[in-house]
Amino acid sequence: MTQPTYQQLLRDSGLERIDAQVLLLHVCQQSRAWLIGHGDDSAAPEHIAAFTELAGRRRAGEPVAYLVGTREFFGRDFQVTPAVLIPRPDTELLVETALELAGPGGRVVDLGTGSGCIPVTLKLERPDLTVSAVDLSLEALAVARRNAATLGADVRFLQSDWYAALTGETFELIVSNPPYIEQHDPHLAQGDLRFEPRSALTDEGDGLVHLRRIIAGARTHLVAGGWLLLEHGFDQGAACRALLHEAGFSQIATRRDLGSNDRVTLGMIGPELVHPEDCRG
Numbered sequence: 345m346t347q348p349t350y351q352q353l354l355r356d357s358g359l360e361r362i363d364a365q366v367l368l369l370h371v372c373q374q375s376r377a378w379l380i381g382h383g384d385d386s387a388a389p390e391h392i393a394a395f396t397e398l399a400g401r402r403r404a405g406e407p408v409a410y411l412v413g414t415r416e417f418f419g420r421d422f423q424v425t426p427a428v429l430i431p432r433p434d435t436e437l438l439v440e441t442a443l444e445l446a447g448p449g450g451r452v453v454d455l456g457t458g459s460g461c462i463p464v465t466l467k468l469e470r471p472d473l474t475v476s477a478v479d480l481s482l483e484a485l486a487v488a489r490r491n492a493a494t495l496g497a498d499v500r501f502l503q504s505d506w507y508a509a510l511t512g513e514t515f516e517l518i519v520s521n522p523p524y525i526e527q528h529d530p531h532l533a534q535g536d537l538r539f540e541p542r543s544a545l546t547d548e549g550d551g552l553v554h555l556r557r558i559i560a561g562a563r564t565h566l567v568a569g570g571w572l573l574l575e576h577g578f579d580q581g582a583a584c585r586a587l588l589h590e591a592g593f594s595q596i597a598t599r600r601d602l603g604s605n606d607r608v609t610l611g612m613i614g615p616e617l618v619h620p621e622d623c624r625g
């Protein structure tokens with residue numbers, strides 16, 4: 345029996361071409377340039393076996409990022425396992441905003457770090473920053489620490505229920521992409537989300553449970569002039585702005601992602617104490 349070629353493997357996989365290609369190149373440990381030159385070669389038996397197994401898992405819904413173990417974020421490859429959320433392109437807006445607002449030598453903390461994509465990127469882009477990151481999940485922290493070590497970023501990681509392990513510490517910048525999906529949102533039962541940690545996706549409430557906690561605790565941990573930056577759902581911008589007003593923040597604004605959806609809301613504490621009444625309108 346003749347062996348299929350690499351191109352035939354891709355065609356017959358029943359997968360979207362981009363997914364099939366990523367899986368095949370992962371199995372062969374090759375680049376796309378290699379596939380152009382070798383697509384019509386007979387596939388090696390070990391490549392056929394490994395690709396067939398991964399293609400079957402992909403057809404059953406497993407995310408490509410978990411199958412290959414990495415996902416690119418801000419131009420770098422981050423290791424991912426089913427213990428962490430797969431980094432999203434939308435989150436690059438949070439990082440870009442943080443890079444814009446972080447003053448020289450600032451102290452930054454990322455709340456709910458998952459794979460560590462946010463703090464590792466901040467530290468590599470801005471080595472002058474002192475960067476900390478927390479997560480409740482020890483499994484997630486293990487992945488984040490591996491990413492920091494592999495990519496050479498000096499980040500302090502702590503297990504913490506939001507601010508619990510940060511008593512007495514203050515920062516110039518707090519960033520967070522917390523779980524913000526409402527508990528009954530049908531998206532939780534669709535696509536990649538079925539395979540991601542539920543505790544990274546939903547607050548098991550109205551979607552604002554963690555956002556409220558993070559906003560309520562921020563004042564204690566921000567210096568005067570410090571910023572809080574929050575990623576949230578496309579329909580949560582107004583709620584986040586209202587919560588920041590109530591908590592006495594100023595300079596409140598929401599930024600939109602590439603799909604023109606509200607995605608990141610930010611606010612500043614002080615330098616003068618701003619009364620919530622002063623923020624209306």
Ligand SMILES: C[S@@+](CC[C@H](N)C(=O)[O-])C[C@H]1O[C@@H](n2cnc3c(N)ncnc32)[C@H](O)[C@@H]1O
Pocket residue numbers: 428429430431432435455456457458459460461462478479480481484504505506521522523524543544545
């Ligand atoms: C939406 S994921 C974000 C992961 C990563 N920052 C990213 O943007 O890809 C939310 C993260 O918050 C963590 N988390 C959930 N509840 C938490 C809590 N009470 N305290 C700290 N972290 C929490 C989850 O384990 C998860 O890693």
